[in-house]
Amino acid sequence: MSDTNERIAKIVNEHDVVLFMKGTPLFPQCGFSSRAVAILEHCGVDFDSVDVLQDSEIRQGIKAFSDWPTIPQLYVKGEFVGGSDIMMEMYEAGELKQLLEEKQVTKAN
Numbered sequence: 777m778s779d780t781n782e783r784i785a786k787i788v789n790e791h792d793v794v795l796f797m798k799g800t801p802l803f804p805q806c807g808f809s810s811r812a813v814a815i816l817e818h819c820g821v822d823f824d825s826v827d828v829l830q831d832s833e834i835r836q837g838i839k840a841f842s843d844w845p846t847i848p849q850l851y852v853k854g855e856f857v858g859g860s861d862i863m864m865e866m867y868e869a870g871e872l873k874q875l876l877e878e879k880q881v882t883k884a885n
Contacts, residue, residue, distance in 0.1 A: 780837035788851045792881045793823035796838045797848040801825055808860040812848040815860075815867045822882045853879045 787794060793816065799805030801813045801823075816823050828835035828847055835847070842849055842856045850857040852875060857863065866872035 778837070780833045781841055784834065784837055784841045787824075787826060789854050791824040791851075792853055792879070793821055793876070794851045795823055795825045795848055796828055796834070796851075797825055798827070798829050800827055805829060808846070809848045812850065812860045812863055815863050815872065816850075817884075818867070819873055819876055820884050821876055822884050852876065852881065 795801075795809075795812055795816065797804065797809035797812060799809055801817075804810035804813055813825075826834060826838075828838060838847065838849055839845055844856065844859060846859050848860055850859070850863055857866070857872075857875070863872060866875070
């Protein structure tokens, strides 16, 4: 496993919910990342984020790690969920909230 894959695996496994995104939750740098943050905030869960614009190795490596070509990417309890379109579909169907509850993700304060 490459150093980048090890770094990504460590991030994914250390946090219940992690969003690899462009920018930060306060200052998303693309519409898809902004939508992903809004969805997680609507779900009311604590989440960590990684700004892929700050690290080109992570930016490229996350695509290979998940075998998913786009960013943002959501991981819940170490499991890849999908990008913003999948998050939106799951949110609208109630599946994302259900997944977060099943995985016993910590609610935001």
